Amino acid sequence: MGTANKPPKLLRREDYPLWADKFETYVQALNYETWTAVEEEKVLFLKEKKMLNLFQQAIKSEIFQLLQHNGSCYSIWHTLVNKDRGNPDMRKSKIALLKKEFDIFTQVKGESFAQLIERYCYLVNEMKRLKIDKPVYEYIDKLADALPEEWGTFIMIQQSNPITYARLNLASFIEKLEAHDLELR
Structure with a gap:
């Protein structure tokens, strides 16, 4: 049963349900x-x-x-x-590899526009994940440079208004490219 000074004792396993209620009440009161x-x-x-x-x-x-x-x-x-x-050496290697990959990024022969954009976005996300920061204009310029020659006129038109071009973020630039790609089809 227990007293004011002693908690109730569990003497047999089968008495647990009754004992648990008494023990809980005892501890809560104490x-x-x-x-x-x-x-x-x-x-x-x-x-x-x-x-x-x-x-x-x-x-x-x-x-x-x-x-x-x-x-x-x-x-x-x-x-x-x-x-x-990864460990510091591995991170250093990954960062160096991603920077090099960014520097030489270009369209692969036979790659569609959608595949190019997907591969580029993956590269940029990996760089950001490893905290490789570049100014927005570098991301935009690199993507513009990676496009095939037939995009040259479109890119030149975009760059012809330096104020608007400077205010672009990567997402809005990609949206413009995607809209132009739809027009080309």
């Missing part, structure tokens, strides 16, 4: 803050398990097994982030 800490731990535990379940569903099992983590969601997340970033 020190409610202690009980809320238990409840908060329960909530955190449930959140952890839900997140772990989401990770297991979202990450291919072969990849998940290769991650070096301690089983906590925090550990899994930071392992993924660190895998993506």
Whole structure:
């Protein structure tokens, strides 16, 4: 039963349901803050398990097994982030490769306009992900230079108004290119 000084004792496993109610009441009456800490731990535990379940569903099992983590969601997340970033030497190599790829970017023979734009956007996103910053005009000029010769007149017309051209962002420039591509078809 328990007393004011002693909590109720669980003497047999089958008595658990009755004991749990008495124990909860005892702890809540004695020190409610202690009980809320238990409840908060329960909530955190449930959140952890839900997140772990989401990770297991979202990450291919072969990849998940290769991650070096301690089983906590925090550990899994930071392992993924660190895998993506790589070690400093690897990051340095990736950055150098992306910069070189940007510098030599051009249309590949047989590549459609849509494929060119997709490949370019992927390159720019990778550069931004690795925090390679360039002024907007460099992104626009590089894309303009990568277009085939038949786009020369269109690009010259765009550049003929330096104020409007200078205010373009990459997304609006790509929209203009896509509109012109539709006209060409």
